[in-house]
Amino acid sequence: MTLPSKVRQVVLAARPAGKVAASDFRLETVDAPALGEGEIMTRTLWLSVDPYMRLSLGEGGQALGSLMNGGTVSEVVASSNPAFKVGDIVEGRTGWRDYAVSNGQGMTRVDPSLGPITTALGVLGMPGxxxxxxxxxxxxxxxxxTVVVSSAGGAVGSIAGQIGKAVGARVVGIAGGAKKCAEVEALGFDACVDYQAADFAAKLKAACPNGVDLYFDNVGAAVSQVVFQQLNLEARVSVCGFIGWSDLSDAAPGPNQLPALYKTIVMKRLRITGFTGANKAADAMQQLAGWVKDGKIAHPERVYEGLDQAPQAFADMLGGRAGTGKVVIRVGPA
Amino acid sequence: MTLPSKVRQVVLAARPAGKVAASDFRLETVDAPALGEGEIMTRTLWLSVDPYMRLSLGEGGQALGSLMNGGTVSEVVASSNPAFKVGDIVEGRTGWRDYAVSNGQGMTRVDPSLGPITTALGVLGMPGxxxxxxxxxxxxxxxxxTVVVSSAGGAVGSIAGQIGKAVGARVVGIAGGAKKCAEVEALGFDACVDYQAADFAAKLKAACPNGVDLYFDNVGAAVSQVVFQQLNLEARVSVCGFIGWSDLSDAAPGPNQLPALYKTIVMKRLRITGFTGANKAADAMQQLAGWVKDGKIAHPERVYEGLDQAPQAFADMLGGRAGTGKVVIRVGPA
Structure with missing residues (x-):
């Protein structure tokens, strides 16, 4: 193909004031970089928006005017790197743009025989x-x-809950709104409780008659404080997110809830483990792929069309308005 | 011996307003209970005061006027229970009184050949x-x-740190005041940092040039917030106490530090485990007794004389004024 002379890209235009809005970003067109020795040019086919991307938008984070970071599935359209050939489908972190040039580091080849290539951004990628x-x-x-999963409609939570079901646990999701809760239950969760409902705490308690043994926490904040009250002695808490607090500055004013949490950790003998990133061990991927193949893990997607929709998709995903499952943006023609 | 007709006991006279004071308790004399079928009468030799006893003094805790709870080492002075004979030395939780009658449940016989019988309340008992x-x-x-131990001068912390040294770790204690820090260092800690000093955070950092891998936390509160800043990626936190917050009501006003803690848990991939009580497995006791016998674990004691001094001993221990090591009260003549 003819290589492009221009690249379209989305940059950070303003630091979000609280909630992220599409207007915090700007689409611009820049000259395409030249392909250097050992480099590849990729055309972005699919772009992923994920909650962690919220973290770098505050003060001290990425510069205003800089390219938005993010995972992509792309096609190699030119290569002077012997590890990649034109036509390869690769997963990487090339950001919110339609073409990128890189040295190929951190890129992994996607095997299209495993399923739709978007699964490399979802159930068979970082979220899964x-x-x-x-x-x-x-x-x-x-x-x-009994497992509770917060943000159960999200790309990570929806898979986490289905993993719980795959091993035979009772799984209760937490999501925002009756519609999303119904979608989560349709994935096989035993129940899904609406955190926006006035009787959230009572409903959660009713959904967990034997208490909670494992809490997979994507959210933090008020939702987690309710869940902690239902934790059993020696319960485990896996914490991979705190997006519920991302719109707040550190040590935001309010009652200091740290003493209460600390007391709960001791009195309930909790084991709280934080983790970031994902275990990329081959056996994890194999187990996930097996469950997907056996139909034990569904992986709904919400597709936004076009790079210019990335800001809206991101804002919708963070605001819980993008539906259940993985949010992806179709950038290329594939 | 002639059994007593009266028992002296210490009761809760007032709920502590913030710090515990000796005046929150009252010594009184009551009629001695009769010895029923299957029961034993014990004479208290030694009484233990421990931080956890603070927890039951607040609203909703033990009733005003009720006997203070607490661990003791006692001598059996009368028995109609075939499991115990007169002269046995037993460890139990008979409370702040000089004689007690019980059915013997929860009592364990102390082997005086293992060391001074007070070790059953300290290094070879619950704190150890x-x-x-x-x-x-x-x-x-x-x-x-690199291990950090808060409340390093306390009965638990002083042993915890020496266990770290026994396995070869670098151990840094935290204690209040230069005198106590010197006493902690004399136990073999590599360093002890004074949390009351203005440059506490800088001193702690300097004492942990490779960061902190394991934090044994007895305290919570502001001390822990400083330690958390020095934790390494994938550090472990063992939490068995939050006495630093015990004088506060839940959700005390102040900046809400929970978001910052939650973010730290995730970003540093921490593993925080709460625990109460102690693993009474035989191998734990054996390992501890071995270290004591080999001189690897010293176990200083501060002795208060007489049951009437129990309130002062308790207040001093909580206020960090009782010195380094285990605080015990000699009640009986032994």
């Missing part, structure tokens, strides 16, 4: 492996457990 | 086993670790 990490090696989920 | 639990099965201490 994050869910697996928190449930299996960290959370040690077992059939006798 | 608590230290062992937090360091060995929970904290998984190893020679490569």
């Amino acid at each position: 492996l994050t869910a697996h990490t928190g449930m299996v090696p960290v959370g040690k989920v077992k059939a006798e457990d | 086993l608590t230290a062992h639990t937090g360091m060995v099965p929970v904290g998984k201490v190893k020679a490569e670790d």
